[in-house]
Amino acid sequence: MNKIVIINEELCVGCGACTSLCPKQILYIDEKSVKCKVSDESKCDRLRGCEKVCPVSAIKIV
Ligand code: SF4
Ligand code: SF4
Secondary structure: OOOOEEEOOOOOOOOOHHHHHOOOOOEEEEOOOOEEEEOOHHHOOOOOHHHHHOOOOOEEEO
């Protein structure tokens, strides 16, 4: 399966802006690493809200 949501974990600061915005609730903060992770990306609407809200440009929708 092709990737849809790509998180650059080196850039991610775990702020949670994207997770609270995602209408499909497929983004979450991993408690251990404090980095954003993706659950079921097949539900992604590809409207790029997360990409726009991320303060460090760590998300790419492809
Ligand atoms: S593009 Fe939209 S649905 Fe997909 S991960 Fe980002 S906020 Fe969620
Ligand atoms: S908005 Fe960006 S920095 Fe914040 S948790 Fe999401 S991916 Fe990480």
